[in-house]
Amino acid sequence: MTDIDYKDSGSILAPLKSLSFFGRASVTEPLEPRLAALRYRGFHLNDWEKCVGCSTCQKVCDNAAITMVKVPALPEDPLQGIRNLRPAIDYGRCCWCALCVDLCPTGSISLSREYVHTCTDDELSSYFVLPDPKGMHNELFGEGWNKTEENDLVDPVRQPMPELAPASRSDNFDEIVHGYDKQQAIIEASRCVQCGMCHDACPTHMDAPEYIRAIWQDDLEEAVRQIYKTNPFAHTCGRVCTHRCETACSIGKRGEPIAIRWLKRYAMDAFSPDQVKDIVGRPGVPASGRKVAIVGSGPAGLTTAYDLARMGHQVTVYEGLDRPGGMPRWGIPEYRLPYASLDADIEVIQAMGVEIRCNTWIGRDISMEQLHLDHDAVVLTLGLQLGRSTRIPGSDHAAVHKAVDLLRWITHGETFDVPRSAVVIGGGNVAMDAARSIARLQRQNFGQVKVTVTALEDFDHFLADDEEVKESAEEGITILDSRGPQACIVEEGRLVGLSTLKVVSIFDEQHRFAPKYDEGDRQVHEGEMIIEAIGQMTDTDLLGEELTESLDWNRGRLQIDDDGCTSAPWLWAAGDMVRGPDVVHAVADGHRTARSIHQFLLALETKGALS
Amino acid sequence: MRAENYEARNHPPSNEFEINFGPNHPGIEGNYALKVKVHGDKVVAARADGGYLHRGFEKLMEQRLWIQNIALVPRICVPDPAPMEVAYSMAVEQLCGLDVPARAQWLRVLQLELSRLAAHLFTFGGHAATTGMYSPMFWGVADRDQLLDLFEELTGGRVYSIYNIPGGVRRDIPEGFLQRLSDTLDYLDSRLPDYDDLLFTNQVFVTRAKETGPITQTQALEWGVTGPNLRATGLAFDVRRDDPYLVYDQLDFDIPTEEPGDAWARTLVRRNELIQSVRILRQIIDLLPRIDGPIRAPIPNPLAWKVPAGEAYVRIESSKGELGWYVVSDGSEKPYRVHIRGPSSMHAVQVLEHLVTGCRIEDVAQIMFSLDACPPEVDR
Numbered sequence: 006m007t008d009i010d011y012k013d014s015g016s017i018l019a020p021l022k023s024l025s026f027f028g029r030a031s032v033t034e035p036l037e038p039r040l041a042a043l044r045y046r047g048f049h050l051n052d053w054e055k056c057v058g059c060s061t062c063q064k065v066c067d068n069a070a071i072t073m074v075k076v077p078a079l080p081e082d083p084l085q086g087i088r089n090l091r092p093a094i095d096y097g098r099c100c101w102c103a104l105c106v107d108l109c110p111t112g113s114i115s116l117s118r119e120y121v122h123t124c125t126d127d128e129l130s131s132y133f134v135l136p137d138p139k140g141m142h143n144e145l146f147g148e149g150w151n152k153t154e155e156n157d158l159v160d161p162v163r164q165p166m167p168e169l170a171p172a173s174r175s176d177n178f179d180e181i182v183h184g185y186d187k188q189q190a191i192i193e194a195s196r197c198v199q200c201g202m203c204h205d206a207c208p209t210h211m212d213a214p215e216y217i218r219a220i221w222q223d224d225l226e227e228a229v230r231q232i233y234k235t236n237p238f239a240h241t242c243g244r245v246c247t248h249r250c251e252t253a254c255s256i257g258k259r260g261e262p263i264a265i266r267w268l269k270r271y272a273m274d275a276f277s278p279d280q281v282k283d284i285v286g287r288p289g290v291p292a293s294g295r296k297v298a299i300v301g302s303g304p305a306g307l308t309t310a311y312d313l314a315r316m317g318h319q320v321t322v323y324e325g326l327d328r329p330g331g332m333p334r335w336g337i338p339e340y341r342l343p344y345a346s347l348d349a350d351i352e353v354i355q356a357m358g359v360e361i362r363c364n365t366w367i368g369r370d371i372s373m374e375q376l377h378l379d380h381d382a383v384v385l386t387l388g389l390q391l392g393r394s395t396r397i398p399g400s401d402h403a404a405v406h407k408a409v410d411l412l413r414w415i416t417h418g419e420t421f422d423v424p425r426s427a428v429v430i431g432g433g434n435v436a437m438d439a440a441r442s443i444a445r446l447q448r449q450n451f452g453q454v455k456v457t458v459t460a461l462e463d464f465d466h467f468l469a470d471d472e473e474v475k476e477s478a479e480e481g482i483t484i485l486d487s488r489g490p491q492a493c494i495v496e497e498g499r500l501v502g503l504s505t506l507k508v509v510s511i512f513d514e515q516h517r518f519a520p521k522y523d524e525g526d527r528q529v530h531e532g533e534m535i536i537e538a539i540g541q542m543t544d545t546d547l548l549g550e551e552l553t554e555s556l557d558w559n560r561g562r563l564q565i566d567d568d569g570c571t572s573a574p575w576l577w578a579a580g581d582m583v584r585g586p587d588v589v590h591a592v593a594d595g596h597r598t599a600r601s602i603h604q605f606l607l608a609l610e611t612k613g614a615l616s
Numbered sequence: 617m618r619a620e621n622y623e624a625r626n627h628p629p630s631n632e633f634e635i636n637f638g639p640n641h642p643g644i645e646g647n648y649a650l651k652v653k654v655h656g657d658k659v660v661a662a663r664a665d666g667g668y669l670h671r672g673f674e675k676l677m678e679q680r681l682w683i684q685n686i687a688l689v690p691r692i693c694v695p696d697p698a699p700m701e702v703a704y705s706m707a708v709e710q711l712c713g714l715d716v717p718a719r720a721q722w723l724r725v726l727q728l729e730l731s732r733l734a735a736h737l738f739t740f741g742g743h744a745a746t747t748g749m750y751s752p753m754f755w756g757v758a759d760r761d762q763l764l765d766l767f768e769e770l771t772g773g774r775v776y777s778i779y780n781i782p783g784g785v786r787r788d789i790p791e792g793f794l795q796r797l798s799d800t801l802d803y804l805d806s807r808l809p810d811y812d813d814l815l816f817t818n819q820v821f822v823t824r825a826k827e828t829g830p831i832t833q834t835q836a837l838e839w840g841v842t843g844p845n846l847r848a849t850g851l852a853f854d855v856r857r858d859d860p861y862l863v864y865d866q867l868d869f870d871i872p873t874e875e876p877g878d879a880w881a882r883t884l885v886r887r888n889e890l891i892q893s894v895r896i897l898r899q900i901i902d903l904l905p906r907i908d909g910p911i912r913a914p915i916p917n918p919l920a921w922k923v924p925a926g927e928a929y930v931r932i933e934s935s936k937g938e939l940g941w942y943v944v945s946d947g948s949e950k951p952y953r954v955h956i957r958g959p960s961s962m963h964a965v966q967v968l969e970h971l972v973t974g975c976r977i978e979d980v981a982q983i984m985f986s987l988d989a990c991p992p993e994v995d996r
Contacts, residue, residue, distance in 0.1 A: 009812060009816045009817060009884065009887075010817070011816065011817055011822045011826075011880075019813075022813060033758075041768065042765075042768040042769040042772065042790075043769070043790060044769070044771075044772040044787060044790065045768060045772050045773075046772040046773050046778075061919075064919055065681075065683070065684065065918060065919060067680055067681075067684035067685075067687050067688065068687075100687050100776070101773065102686070102687030102776075102778045103772065103778070104683065104684065104686075104687065104918070107786070108918060108919070116772070149772060150772045153787070155786065155787050155788055155911060155912070156786045156787055158683075158915070158917070158918055159917070160914075160916070160917055192916070194920070195916050195917050195920040195921070196916075196917050196920075197917070197920065198917065198919055199919065218920075221920050
C-alpha cells in the first residue's frame with residue numbers, strides 16, 4: 006500500500022509551493038550539439054590500413070546494409086590475404102547494432118561518436134557511405150563503439166592438434182600428428198568466417214570455405230567432393246601442404262588462422278580409398294581415343310593424369326622407380342607423410358583409368374622419340390631429384406651425401422652405415438627432414454642423437470617452418486644459424502667434421518648470393534657423415550641430345566609458356582622442374598597442364614575432321 | 617485491422633455514433649486504433665483494432681542467425697526494450713546450456729531496472745497527459761532522458777541498447793558509471809515529491825482517475841492480466857520474486873500492490889515500483905564492484921553457431937507485465953520458431969474492450985494509457 010494520501014487535499018496555501026520553482030533551473034535540453042558517449046554507436050569508421058576486405062562485416066550485418074566496394078587504388082595481395090574491397094554502408098538500412106565491429110577479424114571497423122547527417126531530397130545518395138578513418142563529414146568525432154576484448158566475437162584460438170610427444174616419436178618413423186577428432190574438427194571449422202581468402206591464396210584455388218562449412222555441418226562426403234574438385238592429392242596436402250591458405254586466413258590477422266590443412270586431413274581420413282572413389286565418381290565422358298604419356302609420377306604428373314583421364318583421354322604414367330608418388334614418397338619422411346596416405350591418393354587417381362608403369366626409365370627403357378611416336382602429347386614432370394653440392398673442399402668424400410639421396414634410401418629401405426655423428430648443411434625443410442630422419446636412426450641404433458644443422462640464414466630469416474625447427478630441437482638436434490660451410494675435414498681418409506665460419510651477410514648490395522664471413526669465428530662440427538641439403542635440380546638427360554638442342558631453355562630450366570607447354574608443341578613440362586616448390590603448386594600446375602593438353606587434343610580432333 | 621470493422625453496415629440509430637479512435641491519438645505509445653460506438657458521451661461498444669505496427673518479428677527471426685536477432689528484438693517494445701533482449705538471450709542460453717557469468721547477470725538486472733524506470737516515467741507522464749495535464753508528461757520524458765544518457769554511456773545506444781548477447785552482455789560498465797548512476801537516482805528521488813504534488817495528490821487527477829476502468833482480481837486472473845495492472849487489483853504477483861531469474865533472489869525489494877484495480881491504482885503501482893527499482897539499483901551500485909569475473913560466456917563464431925535442437929520458455933517481468941519467450945531450435949544456425957507472449961496483447965485487446973464499454977468518451981484515452989499497453993508488442 007502506498008504512502009500517498011490522495012484524500013488529503015492539503016492546506017489552502019499548498020499552491021504557493023509552486024513559487025519555489027522560480028528559484029529552480031528548468032529541465033531543458035541544450036540546443037548546441039551534444040557530444041555523444043565514449044562508446045556511442047554512431048556512423049562507421051574504417052581503418053583502411055587494417056581492413057583486408059574479407060567481407061565478414063557484410064555477412065554478419067543483419068540488415069544487409071553493407072556492400073563491399075572495390076577500391077582500385079588500394080593494394081591487393083592474395084598471398085597475404087588482402088583484397089582491395091572495403092565495406093560501404095547504406096544508412097537507410099543500418100541499425101547501428103555494431104555486430105560488424107564485434108565480428109571484424111582485423112579490428113579495422115568501429116563506430117564513431119558522430120550521429121548527425123541531413124540532406125536534401127536530391128542528395129539521398131549521401132546516405133550510402135564508404136567509411137574511412139575520417140568519419141562521415143571529415144570532422145574528427147573520434148571512435149565510439151570499438152573492438153575490445155570484451156565484445157570481440159572472433160575466436161582467435163585454434164583447436165590444439167594432438168601429436169606424439171618428443172620422447173615417443175624420436176626413435177621411430179610413426180606419424181607425429183594424430184589428426185582431429187570429430188568434435189575438435191567441428192569446433193575448428195566453426196571458427197571460419199567464410200571469407201575465401203584461403204581460396205584466393207591457394208595455388209590450386211581449393212574451395213576451402215566450402216569444405217570447411219561441410220565439415221562444420223558434419224557432411225564429410227560433401228567435404229571430400231569439394232576437396233576433389235581441385236585437388237586429387239588430398240591426403241598428401243592434408244598433411245604436408247605448405248598451407249598458403251593459412252597465411253592468408255583473415256582470422257590469422259589477429260589470432261591463429263583456421264587449421265585448414267588439418268581439417269582437410271580430417272575429412273579425408275574419414276573415408277577409405279574405395280569410399281572416396283564412390284564419392285568422387287567417374288564422369289561418364291566417352292573415350293577420346295587420344296593418348297598422353299606422362300613422365301614422372303609425382304603430384305604434378307598424377308594430377309595431370311587424373312584430369313586428363315576424367316576428360317576421357319588414355320593416360321600412361323611412366324615412373325623410373327619401383328613405386329609411384331615422386332618427391333612426396335621419396336623426399337618426405339614417413340613421420341610427416343605416411344606412405345599409406347600417399348597410396349590412398351594414388352589409388353583414387355588410378356581408379357580414374359590412369360595407368361602407372363613403374364620401373365620404366367624414359368631415355369633408357371623407352372626413348373623420348375618412341376614416346377612421342379606412341380602418344381599425342383607427352384608431359385615431363387621430373388621433379389628435382391638431384392641434390393646440389395656445396396663444392397667445398399672435401400665434399401667429394403664418400404661420407405658426404407645429398408639429402409635427397411639419403412631420404413630416398415630411407416624410404417626404399419636401403420641399408421647404409423648410420424653415422425654416430427652427422428652434420429647437415431642447409432636450413433630449409435629438406436635439411437630438417439634429413440636431420441630428423443638421421444636422428445631417428447641414431448636413436449634406434451645407438452640410443453642417442455648427435456646431429457648438427459648448420460644454416461646460412463639467421464633464425465629471423467630461417468627457411469624451414471617454425472614447427473620443424475621447434476620439433477627438431479625437441480628431438481635433440483642442434484641447430485646453428487648463420488654458419489657458412491668451409492670445408493669437410495678428412496683425417497686419414499676418414500671424415501671427421503665440418504668447419505664453418507660465422508655469416509656476416511648472405512647477399513650483396515645487388516641482392517646476389519655472395520655470402521660474407523667473419524674469418525675470426527671458425528667452428529668445427531663433429532660428424533662422421535655430412536649431408537648437403539642446399540637445393541636440388543632436375544635431371545634432364547632423358548631428353549637426349551637432339552631434343553635438348555631443339556628445345557628452348559631459360560637458365561637451365563625448360564622454357565614453357567603460361568600453360569606449361571615447351572617450345573615443342575607436343576611436349577609439356579610441369580611441377581618442381583619448371584615451377585616450385587611444393588606439392589600444392591605441383592597440383593595447380595597439373596591442372597593447368599591438363600587443361601592445355603585437352604585444348605591441344607581437341608584442336609587435333611578438329612584438324613582431323615577438317616582434313 | 618479487423619476487416620469487419622471496415623465493412624459497410626446498416627446505419628446505426630441516429631443517436632449513436634461510431635468513432636475511429638486512432639490509430640494516432642494520445643492514448644497509447646504507438647499506433648493502435650479503437651472503434652468506439654458512442655451514445656452521446658457514453659461508449660456503448662468498442663472493438664480494439666491493432667496491426668498498424670505489425671512487422672512480423674517472429675517470422676523475421678526465423679530468417680536470421682541467432683546472434684543477428686539481438687539487433688531485432690529490442691524493437692518489439694520501444695519504451696521498454698531491455699526485457700526483450702534479456703529474455704531472448706536467456707532462451708538461447710537455456711537451449712545451449714550456457715552458464716552466464718555472475719557479473720553479466722548483475723549487469724542485466726541493472727539494465728532491466730533502468731529500463732523499467734524509464735518505461736514507468738514515460739507511462740505515468742503519458743497517463744497524466746490523457747487527463748489534460750501535460751506537465752507530468754514533459755517532466756517524465758525529460759527525466760527519462762537522463763536515464764537514456766546512462767544507457768548511452770553503458771551500451772552505446774540511447775533507446776535500442778542491443779546490450780545483451782546470448783552468453784552475457786557486450787561491454788562492462790564504463791569508468792565512473794556507478795557514481796553517475798547514483799547521482800541520477802538521487803535526482804529522481806528528489807523529483808518524486810514534485811510528481812506527487814503535481815499528480816498523485818492532485819485532486820484533478822485523483823478525481824479523474826479514481827474508479828475509472830476498474831478490474832477485479834478475478835477478472836484480472838481470468839483475462840491473463842499481469843504486471844502492474846494485476847498488482848493494482850491487490851495480488852502481489854511478480855515474476856522477479858515468484859519465479860526468480862538472474863540474481864533477483866539476491867536482491868531486497870517489495871512488491872507494491874493496490875486494492876481498487878482502477879486507473880488510479882494502476883498508475884500508483886507504477887509510481888511505487890519506481891521507488892523499488894531505485895532501491896534495487898542502489899543495491900547493485902553497492903554490490904557490483906564486489907562481483908568480479910567475465911561479462912560473457914565464450915560463444916562460438918556467430919556465423920557458424922548451431923543452437924542444439926529443443927525448445928525453451930523464459931518468462932521475466934517487464935514493466936508491462938509478464939513477458940514470455942518461447943524459442944524452438946531445430947539444431948540449425950537460425951531459430952525454427954519464436955513466439956512472444958507479450959503482456960500487452962491481453963491488456964490492449966480483451967481488457968481494453970471490456971473496460972471502455974460503458975465509460976465516457978473522455979476516459980477512453982486515460983483507460984488505455986493506464987493499462988500501459990505497447991502496440992508494437994501487441995502486433996509483433
